[in-house]
Amino acid sequence: MQMESFYDVMRSQGVSRRSFLKFCSLTATSMGLGAGFVPQIAHALENQPRTPVIWLHGLECTCCSESFIRSAHPLAKDAILSMISLDYDDTIMAAAGHQAEAILDEITTKYKGNYIVAVEGNPPLNEDGMFCMPGGEPFVEKLKRVSKDASAIIAWGACASWGCVQAAKPNPTRATPVADVITDKPIIKVPGCPPIPEVMAAVITYMVTFGRIPPLDRQGRPKMFYGQRIHDKCYRRPHFDAGQFVEDWDDEGARKGYCLYKMGCKGPTTYNACSTVRWNDGVSFPIQSGHGCIGCSENGFWDKGSFYDRVVDINQFGIESNADKIGLTVAGAAGAAIVAHAAVSAIKSTALKRQDLKSLNDVQREETR
Amino acid sequence: MKPLKTYGFDNDIPAELGGRRTTAVYVYQAPVRIWHWLTAISVMVLAITGFFIGKPLPTLSGEASAHFLMGYIRFAHFAAAYVLAVGLIFRIYWAIVGNAYSRELFIVPVWDPQWWREFFYEVRWYMFMVRYPKKYVGHNPVGQFAMFCFFLCAVGMILSGFALYGEGLGEQSWAYRMFGWVISLVGGNSMTLHGLHRLGMWFTILFVMLHIYAAIREDIMSKQSMISTMVSGFRMFKS
Structure with missing residues (x-):
């Protein structure tokens, strides 16, 4: 079966070859690739068939979709209409009900092994998955059914990647990350709450351009966007190194844009591209707006203590205890114990010495007698 | 009959007043002593700088270009960490080539009932019950156990510390390649590792407190030298 290429679709939409090549170089730039990759991208787009994408929604808030449709480089319009063939997305597709579900069956059989499943949200496993029932079917079963013949799976956002808020303690529905349910397919985690739109679009672009999944780090995230911490490229980093911190939300440091580390900024432990790509077409990102990073792209960020502390609570040792409280308590107790022990030692030792000397004197007296 | 193997000796009452003798045994070889004091200094630097990395000093005003306080604190922390890590590797090497006492930190004879008997005897001594x-020429069993705990703690601190250090150096760095797995081990969010690393700091502080107290106390009360031994290498036994 002949599948049309991206280039065919773009030309049929009235895009000139010149604009097409411009688009290729823009895509290369946005992915951090050199000029040499432009012909490669153009070649791929001219020759590779469009990849059908099925976009599933589980337990989620749709912030990933909201983010994705605001992508500026490349425009979501370009990504959806010309690069991929977004054949199923129950939130934004025109078809509904049985019509929509029929498309799902059609794609999974017609493009068996050649389509990508993009998952937004995650499946709850408790009560046989009854907590999430799109189209009258538990989401966990829909996910398994659709993923069976997929070539790869993209886990959008913190929900699909790690579990996010619905998986935070005590996780009543047992919301489970996609990677724990689908174990036999390559899974690309694009965490964030939501992920950066340009990052989402670029991951798709990479996959359809090169026909393979992007290089992933230890935790399955694309290295090109999750290879560095917010802290590493933060424009407030010089204030961190200098030792200039915001100590209060309304102090001089806050006005001057000092480092938000002391306000609990999670930039030093968060892998994402916010400090370079930024948000809303590069306008700003949380730290630039004066609030610390909450680490929304990190595993279990809801359960890692306050957003406003660096030395955060460790609940294993009781609610609201942290390393410093535990340490100070233990060190204080040890200090008191040492003082007490030393006092007892001194008293005992003096008493013993007196006894010993006495007994020795007795011995000497006995010997001389 | 084969005499029972014991670790310590002579827990009788002191000999008579007139006949006091002092015996000296060479215990800690020069590299062990140098390692001890280098580790002591580096642990002190690490704990102080580490504390202020987690909870930084009050903010500085003026231009960012005029200061590098956090940078220097972190530099001192990393430099001391290298000293600790390289020192520990050297110390493990010395356990192989050094004298019998140099192995006590790493090999605790927990399989030996006699060692346990003496361990509890020592516990009773610390509890004023004997x-x-x-x-002991080397470590008493309780001391040896404490040293082993510190050794494990130091290994944990080096693994977690270099994993966090690797995050700063970047994913391509040797530190991240070698130690990045530690972050995955604790669930992938390095906030957890930061917390554990800080708990390790407090454990080390606890160890240092007890270590110094026990050394001074034993020096005074147990008729054997402790502090001067780590300087000269000789253990003096007064009987």
């Missing part, structure tokens, strides 16, 4: 401690 009158005189046994004497």
Whole structure:
């Protein structure tokens, strides 16, 4: 079966070859690739068939979709209409009900092994998955059914990647990350709450351009966007190194844009591209707006203590205890114990010495007698 | 009959007043002593700088270009960490080539009932339940156990520390390649590792407190030298 290429679709939409090549170089730039990759991208787009994408929604808030449709480089319009063939997305597709579900069956059989499943949200496993029932079917079963013949799976956002808020303690529905349910397919985690739109679009672009999944780090995230911490490229980093911190939300440091580390900024432990790509077409990102990073792209960020502390609570040792409280308590107790022990030692030792000397004197007296 | 193997000796009452003798045994070889004091200095630097990395000093005003306080604190932390790590590797090497006492930190004879008997004898000594401690050329069993705990703690601190250090150096760095797995081990969010690393700091502080107290106390009360031994290498036994 002949599948049309991206280039065919773009030309049929009235895009000139010149604009097409411009688009290729823009895509290369946005992915951090050199000029040499432009012909490669153009070649791929001219020759590779469009990849059908099925976009599933589980337990989620749709912030990933909201983010994705605001992508500026490349425009979501370009990504959806010309690069991929977004054949199923129950939130934004025109078809509904049985019509929509029929498309799902059609794609999974017609493009068996050649389509990508993009998952937004995650499946709850408790009560046989009854907590999430799109189209009258538990989401966990829909996910398994659709993923069976997929070539790869993209886990959008913190929900699909790690579990996010619905998986935070005590996780009543047992919301489970996609990677724990689908174990036999390559899974690309694009965490964030939501992920950066340009990052989402670029991951798709990479996959359809090169026909393979992007290089992933230890935790399955694309290295090109999750290879560095917010802290590493933060424009407030010089204030961190200098030792200039915001100590209060309304102090001089806050006005001057000092480092938000002391306000609990999670930039030093968060892998994402916010400090370079930024948000809303590069306008700003949380730290630039004066609030610390909450680490929304990190595993279990809801359960890692306050957003406003660096030395955060460790609940294993009781609610609201942290390393410093535990340490100070233990060190204080040890200090008191040492003082007490030393006092007892001194008293005992003096008493013993007196006894010993006495007994020795007795011995000497006995010997001389 | 084969004499029972014991670790310590002579927990009798002191000999008579007139006949006091002092015996000296060479215990800690020069590299062990140098390692001890280098580790002591580096642990002190690490704890102080580490504390202020987690909870930084009050903010500085003026231009960012005029200061590098956090940078220097972190530099001192990393430099001391290298000293600790390289020192520990050297110390493990010395356990292989050094004298018998140099192995006590790493090999605790927990399989030996006699060692346990003497361990509990020592515990009773610390709890004022026996009158005189046994004497040991090397470590007493409780001390040896504490040293082993510190060794494990130091390994944990080096693994977690270099994993966090690797995050700063970047994913391509040797530190991240070698130690990045530690972050995955604790669930992938390095906030957890930061917390554990800080708990390790407090454990080390606890160890240092007890270590110094026990050394001073034993020096005074157990008729064997402790502090001067780590300087000269010789253990003096007064009987």
